[in-house]
Amino acid sequence: xxxxxxxxxxxxxxxxxxxxxxxxxxxxxxxxxxxxxxxxxxxxxxxxxxxxxxxxxxxxxxxxxxxxxxxxxxxxxxxxxxxxxxxxxxxxxxxxxxxxxxxxxxxxxxxxxxxxxxxxxxxxxxxxxxxxxxxxxxxxxxxxxxxxxxxxxxxxxxxxxxxxxxxxxxxxxxxxxxxxxxxxxxxxxxxxxxxxxxxxxxxxxxxxxxxxxxxxxxxxxxxxxxxxxxxxxxxxxxxxxxxxxxxxxxxxxxxxxxxxxxxxxxxxxxxxxxxxxxxxxxxxxxxxxxxxxxxxxxxxxxxxxxxxxxxxxxxxxxxxxxxxxxxxxxxxxxxxxx
Numbered sequence: 001x002x003x004x005x006x007x008x009x010x011x012x013x014x015x016x017x018x019x020x021x022x023x024x025x026x027x028x029x030x031x032x033x034x035x036x037x038x039x040x041x042x043x044x045x046x047x048x049x050x051x052x053x054x055x056x057x058x059x060x061x062x063x064x065x066x067x068x069x070x071x072x073x074x075x076x077x078x079x080x081x082x083x084x085x086x087x088x089x090x091x092x093x094x095x096x097x098x099x100x101x102x103x104x105x106x107x108x109x110x111x112x113x114x115x116x117x118x119x120x121x122x123x124x125x126x127x128x129x130x131x132x133x134x135x136x137x138x139x140x141x142x143x144x145x146x147x148x149x150x151x152x153x154x155x156x157x158x159x160x161x162x163x164x165x166x167x168x169x170x171x172x173x174x175x176x177x178x179x180x181x182x183x184x185x186x187x188x189x190x191x192x193x194x195x196x197x198x199x200x201x202x203x204x205x206x207x208x209x210x211x212x213x214x215x216x217x218x219x220x221x222x223x224x225x226x227x228x229x230x231x232x233x234x235x236x237x238x239x240x241x242x243x244x245x246x247x248x249x250x251x252x253x254x255x256x257x258x259x260x261x262x263x264x265x266x267x268x269x270x271x272x273x274x275x276x277x278x279x280x281x282x283x284x285x286x287x288x289x290x291x292x293x294x295x296x297x298x299x300x301x302x303x304x305x306x307x308x309x310x311x312x313x314x315x316x317x318x319x320x321x322x323x324x325x326x327x328x329x330x331x332x333x334x335x336x337x338x
Contacts, residue, residue: 001028001086002214003207011038011064011075016229019067020222022085022143029085030212032203034195035075038062039162040149042070042136044286046261046277047241055161065240067145070123070136071258071279074162078153078184080199082106082206084146088139099123099135102146106133109205114190122257123281130183139283150202152195153186253327257281257318262327266298282315289315300325 002025006017014033021029039056041047043066050072051063075081084102103119110117120126125133125148135148159182186192193201206212218226233239251262258280265273274290289310296302307321316324 001030001210001212002216003212004029004031004216006031006033009034009036011035011062012230012234013226015064015066015234016226018083018145018147019229020226022140022145028087029083030206030210031083032199033081034077034079035081037076038064040073040075041065042072042279043067044069044278044280045072049261050164052162052164061162063240064234066136067138068136068147069281070134072163073134073149074159075149076154076158078155078195080150080152082148082150086144088142088144098137103135103148105206105209109202112205115185115188127183127188130181132183132185137281151182151184152198153184251327251330255319255323257316260316260327269297271296271298280316282317284314286315300329303328
């Protein structure tokens, strides 16, 4: 494993870096990075439904869609992100155990500073039941990209204003707002550190944990190739907003595996268009499922015949075909006009 130095604060650049490293380096990789104010949208999410568009435009907050699934997160210069890129281990479960494996070095680093951090749920690291880190993954052919956020000294007022809070995400929780259930690391530090001092500590701790010997800095060729990825993907409207469609029917359902949003247009009894968003995790692109359902009658039996030919768990981990169809069919009360 190598440690890659990345001191760039541009969210478009930083996400392009991950794609570049995953596709062009043979070595396994660890990297720390910091974004200027931005919202990172999960690959399967509807951007417009996740953000307070007026607020982010007024405040110059960048929106960028990640390669990975999961939910939207707010970043600023009080937030640190970490990335691991490793070869896939197909003999182990892809979600919970894989997430915990990469979160554990961060948890241990914090415990070494006297902070009682723990990995909880499907992808969170918490202190006293409050989340300060969300983790997500993206699968390549033979590689796994795992990354996570660390709220260290983030501006919580901007976090709560920039992100929309969906009531459905909290139907089984007593706390009803995003800001009330997240926290920064800084207040729990026994010995107060600046963000960059904490970043250095975390870097050295994980380098020691993995016995990393090689440090890598980008050269001119690297930067040229990364810039091409920025221009072709991460800075484009098509990538960041283009999958946010007009729709006639919608349904939001909270499953144990995450929230799924179903958007459908049905014409003459057939599915004319369908878009599926959410903070779920999956290995394959959900657009394959969407395409398979175009032209299918909006009928449980017809939809089931199509889905029985698909390994749905590869697209949405932890959901059954029956649960998925329930979400597609129970939309009468959530109808919207043109």
